Amino acid sequence: MDPVNFEHKLRFYRDQWRVYRDCNDTAMLRKWRKFSNERYDVYREFRENDPVHCVESPGVGRRWYVFRFAEAEAVLRDHDGFDRIGVMPPYPPGAFRRGEQAKRGHDKRRPTIRHDDHNASKFKRSCFNRLFSNAITSDFEARIENICHALIDDMVTHDDPDLATQYAMTIPFAAIAEMVGFPRSDWGFLRDTTLAFSSRLDLDITAESLLKTRKAADDMAAYVNTRISERRMRADGSSSALIWATFNNEFPDQADAMCAQALSDLILTNEFTGYAIANTLFLLLTAATTADHPSVAEAAVSPAGIEECLRFDSPSQATPRCATRNQVIGGRHIAAGELVVVVLGSANRDPHRFAKPDEWRPTADPVRNLAFGFGQHFCLGAKHARLQIQIAVKTILKRLPNIRLAATPPTKIQGLNRSGFHRLPIAF
Numbered sequence: 001m002d003p004v005n006f007e008h009k010l011r012f013y014r015d016q017w018r019v020y021r022d023c024n025d026t027a028m029l030r031k032w033r034k035f036s037n038e039r040y041d042v043y044r045e046f047r048e049n050d051p052v053h054c055v056e057s058p059g060v061g062r063r064w065y066v067f068r069f070a071e072a073e074a075v076l077r078d079h080d081g082f083d084r085i086g087v088m089p090p091y092p093p094g095a096f097r098r099g100e101q102a103k104r105g106h107d108k109r110r111p112t113i114r115h116d117d118h119n120a121s122k123f124k125r126s127c128f129n130r131l132f133s134n135a136i137t138s139d140f141e142a143r144i145e146n147i148c149h150a151l152i153d154d155m156v157t158h159d160d161p162d163l164a165t166q167y168a169m170t171i172p173f174a175a176i177a178e179m180v181g182f183p184r185s186d187w188g189f190l191r192d193t194t195l196a197f198s199s200r201l202d203l204d205i206t207a208e209s210l211l212k213t214r215k216a217a218d219d220m221a222a223y224v225n226t227r228i229s230e231r232r233m234r235a236d237g238s239s240s241a242l243i244w245a246t247f248n249n250e251f252p253d254q255a256d257a258m259c260a261q262a263l264s265d266l267i268l269t270n271e272f273t274g275y276a277i278a279n280t281l282f283l284l285l286t287a288a289t290t291a292d293h294p295s296v297a298e299a300a301v302s303p304a305g306i307e308e309c310l311r312f313d314s315p316s317q318a319t320p321r322c323a324t325r326n327q328v329i330g331g332r333h334i335a336a337g338e339l340v341v342v343v344l345g346s347a348n349r350d351p352h353r354f355a356k357p358d359e360w361r362p363t364a365d366p367v368r369n370l371a372f373g374f375g376q377h378f379c380l381g382a383k384h385a386r387l388q389i390q391i392a393v394k395t396i397l398k399r400l401p402n403i404r405l406a407a408t409p410p411t412k413i414q415g416l417n418r419s420g421f422h423r424l425p426i427a428f
Helices: 003-016 027-049 069-077 100-104 118-131 134-155 164-168 171-180 184-201 207-231 239-250 255-268 271-289 293-300 303-312 382-399
Strands: 052-057 061-066 319-323 327-329 332-334 339-342 421-423
Touching (some): 061 069, 061 332, 069 319, 069 327, 069 339, 134 164, 134 382, 164 271, 164 382, 164 421, 171 184, 171 271, 171 382, 184 207, 184 255, 184 271, 207 255, 271 293, 271 303, 271 382, 293 303, 303 382
Parallel strands (some): 061 339
Antiparallel strands (some): 052 061, 319 339, 327 332
16 A cells, blocks of 8 residues: 555544544543443434534544434435545545546445445446345345354354354355355355454554555455356356346456455445344343343344334444535535535434434334435345344344353444444353
């Protein structure tokens, strides 16, 4: 990586945490120092006192954090006024080329599908729609259940069973590997490489961890390229062959490279399903001491219950946008080119949108939330993620009816835009 770009990227991520690291002027902002344990208390204070919060950093400019549901939804809905392109370092707003190359999504400098602009996102999503079609999803239920059983069989042999790493965080990577035809022996690699990639979002970002992130991205790209070559995907009849065929129809001379990039993007953004599974199971195991636990468990694995779990503790807590023109959001004037961070976890606790938002109520009637985003960049695998959550929770509760939290306390992720567990020790 170019040294200048490396330093810019490191400054960018360090600046992400300036909102709580360097704020010591009020009690409200000091709470960010214990953010991971108090995030929803912090959100509440921002919603009530400063719902569109500005952080101004020397050499970087202004960054905005949107905490209320109405403003968050407005930003996500307006994909022309708030674009994904230009939000990721080391390239400042406007650095990505537009036109045909951007339309095709083949600008190698763009990190993942989550950060494509409108046209590139639209094209890639048309490719992945085949992968997440109703037929494939319906056919895949039994295979996900088999994955869950295999992981449980392995987890129960461990002296220190960990519901996060050994089960919840492995399921989405096993599922995508099964979908595109990668071998079971690679499940752990896909999980661990993705988690290494996402470490760039941890609170204690360092130059060493940033290099680890870059290596993880390169390792994933090399792995997918190798698998594409080995499997001859254009002839093997797998689901991934459908994606390759779509790229090949448009760009026959670049199909392999573009398919590899797209699959890498898909895998590297797959961690949030694992966080959602772990969060849901933690809520259920925490409620296991209550008298009505059986009815709570039954409700939690219903479609409405899954939505409530996603709302109550959203696995993806924030998503960035870049203002493409001067805007007014929540009475605050945002200039073109400034970064806007939509705090999904806060919007999903907004009392103006949800009744008793700080209570987990799996039996309540669902109200649409922003856990999977909204608008143009709504999570393209949302349906498949919900299916995995439901099957994962049902399967382990059936297999281990006496499952409970272990005496060893769980370890939460220390980061702004994710909510999940590094470790979730259990007993049974």
